Amino acid sequence: MESDEALMVEIAQGSEPAFRELLRRYQRPLSGYLRRQSAGRAVDVSEVEDLFQEVWLRVARSAGSFRPSARFRPWLYRIALNVVRDFAGGRSPAAVDSRFEPVAEPTAREGAALEAERMLEALAPEQREVVMLRYYLDLSEAEMSEVLDVPRGTVKSRLHAAMSRLSTLAREKDAES
Amino acid sequence: MTESGSLTNHASGSEARVEQAMTALMRSDSAAGDDERLTRTTIAAVRPWLVARSRRAYRRQVALAMTAALLPLPLIVAYDRALLEALYVVASSVLPGPLPAVAVGGYAVAAVLLLGATYAAIPLLVDAKLSTGRAPR
Numbered sequence: 001m002e003s004d005e006a007l008m009v010e011i012a013q014g015s016e017p018a019f020r021e022l023l024r025r026y027q028r029p030l031s032g033y034l035r036r037q038s039a040g041r042a043v044d045v046s047e048v049e050d051l052f053q054e055v056w057l058r059v060a061r062s063a064g065s066f067r068p069s070a071r072f073r074p075w076l077y078r079i080a081l082n083v084v085r086d087f088a089g090g091r092s093p094a095a096v097d098s099r100f101e102p103v104a105e106p107t108a109r110e111g112a113a114l115e116a117e118r119m120l121e122a123l124a125p126e127q128r129e130v131v132m133l134r135y136y137l138d139l140s141e142a143e144m145s146e147v148l149d150v151p152r153g154t155v156k157s158r159l160h161a162a163m164s165r166l167s168t169l170a171r172e173k174d175a176e177s
Numbered sequence: 178m179t180e181s182g183s184l185t186n187h188a189s190g191s192e193a194r195v196e197q198a199m200t201a202l203m204r205s206d207s208a209a210g211d212d213e214r215l216t217r218t219t220i221a222a223v224r225p226w227l228v229a230r231s232r233r234a235y236r237r238q239v240a241l242a243m244t245a246a247l248l249p250l251p252l253i254v255a256y257d258r259a260l261l262e263a264l265y266v267v268a269s270s271v272l273p274g275p276l277p278a279v280a281v282g283g284y285a286v287a288a289v290l291l292l293g294a295t296y297a298a299i300p301l302l303v304d305a306k307l308s309t310g311r312a313p314r
Contacts, residue, residue: 011227011230012230012234013230013231013234013307014227014228014229014230014231014232014233014234015227015231016220016224016227019220019223019227020216020220023216023219023220024216027212027215027216028206028212029203031206031215032202032203032206035206036202036206049215049218052215052219053218053219053222053223056219056222056223057222057223057226060223060226060227060230061226063230064230112197112198112200112201112202113198113201113202113204113205115198115201116195116198116199116201116202117202119195119198131195131199135195135196135199136199136202136203163192163195166194166195170194
């Protein structure tokens with residue numbers, strides 16, 4: 001299987017099959033990441049799809065400047081983060097799209113997903129970013145540092161702050177129930 | 178998560194909880210959404226860029242190949258000219274009347290056509306090479 005970086009070299013030459021392959025590899029995590037990162041800003045499904053397309057347009061446009069020695073994954077998510085930030089810059093936080101709310105009693109899996117949504121909503125944007133990158137996209141600290149363009153120490157401290165916040169919330173929830 | 182745990186236990190406990198919740202979130206996100214339609218619309222949006230990149234790459238490759246092929250052309254022409262002159266001298270001593278000029282002229286025309294065809298094939302060869310690189314996986 002060709003590496004993501006090798007596919008990027010082909011995309012720089014205009015290869016559509018290489019682009020399709022890269023899209024297939026990252027479609028689900030990226031669309032989920034965009035949806036979750038932009039949650040709370042009245043984003044509907046079509047807007048998330050617009051963000052998704054914008055990310056891939058930027059990938060195609062910047063393919064020529066992508067260095068094969070660089071790692072593709074952090075590069076892609078950095079673009080995604082910038083797209084979300086650009087988009088969020090013009091938006092104020094609002095109610096989450098009702099289409100993502102359950103209409104019936106949630107199953108155990110839906111319940112866990114709902115808990116994750118609530119966790120993310122309770123975090124500050126920069127804490128949400130690190131939690132998403134670490135636990136949703138499974139990025140290493142080094143990769144997170146590249147995505148966020150901050151030192152690893154900052155990544156660690158943000159992650160620590162986010163986990164402390166989540167820990168507090170979990171304790172509060174346990175105390176309530 | 179229990180309140181009696183140490184700070185470390187709290188941290189690792191909440192980490193495990195976050196991991197579980199995120200896995201569930203990822204699964205729930207994977208189950209939702211129309212991947213096929215999103216792929217189609219995204220590729221349709223990106224295709225003009227890919228086509229433009231492909232054309233640019235083709236032109237660059239052709240220019241490079243032509244430059245490399247044209248560099249030795251003066252030498253080839255000089256060599257052919259010397260060869261034709263030598264052939265004409267030899268043919269003149271063997272063949273009568275206008276036959277040496279016809280034979281050497283015919284050879285010269287064939288050489289020019291061959292050279293022209295070689296240079297004309299360069300863009301086609303570059304296109305074939307790029308197309309192989311773009312073959313569907």
